[in-house]
Amino acid sequence: MIGALSGAGALVAFSLSATYPLSLALLLLVGLGTSSFGTMQSSLVLSRSSPPMRGRAMGMVTLAIGSAPIGALLVGAVAETFGVAVAIGGASGICLILVATIAARFGMFGRNLMAPRHRPGDPEPVITHAPADSPIAPPGSITFDDPSPARATA
Numbered sequence: 001m002i003g004a005l006s007g008a009g010a011l012v013a014f015s016l017s018a019t020y021p022l023s024l025a026l027l028l029l030v031g032l033g034t035s036s037f038g039t040m041q042s043s044l045v046l047s048r049s050s051p052p053m054r055g056r057a058m059g060m061v062t063l064a065i066g067s068a069p070i071g072a073l074l075v076g077a078v079a080e081t082f083g084v085a086v087a088i089g090g091a092s093g094i095c096l097i098l099v100a101t102i103a104a105r106f107g108m109f110g111r112n113l114m115a116p117r118h119r120p121g122d123p124e125p126v127i128t129h130a131p132a133d134s135p136i137a138p139p140g141s142i143t144f145d146d147p148s149p150a151r152a153t154a
Contacts, residue, residue: 001103003040007033008096015089 010029017023042061049057071091079087 003033003036004099011092015085
């Protein structure tokens, strides 16, 4: 979150900058924020998802990365119509607002995303510590088991 927020904020400031030294320093900050976001993007998704879901989670990351050309096309259309500074400032401003909203709603590290969902009619989850030799969860982690008889025999 910090990398995304700092990169987007520096890019908004860059779009408003009129001097070369300031623009150069802001682009350095954009690069640092973008590289820290890119480094953590996949690793956070993998570390926060269960082993059976990691392939699907990485598929979503790939889908998000693969949709970047669509956004670039839209930014290019805005740049053609209103100018490059407006396009870069607007796109990075929208990014800044969205990331700040997500950070405020879910916490800086997505704590609220990890809570198990409980729907009416579902059995109450039983929280147990995973065995040390469990292939599904690391030692000391919490697993959520369905106490129904059909699952108990599996």
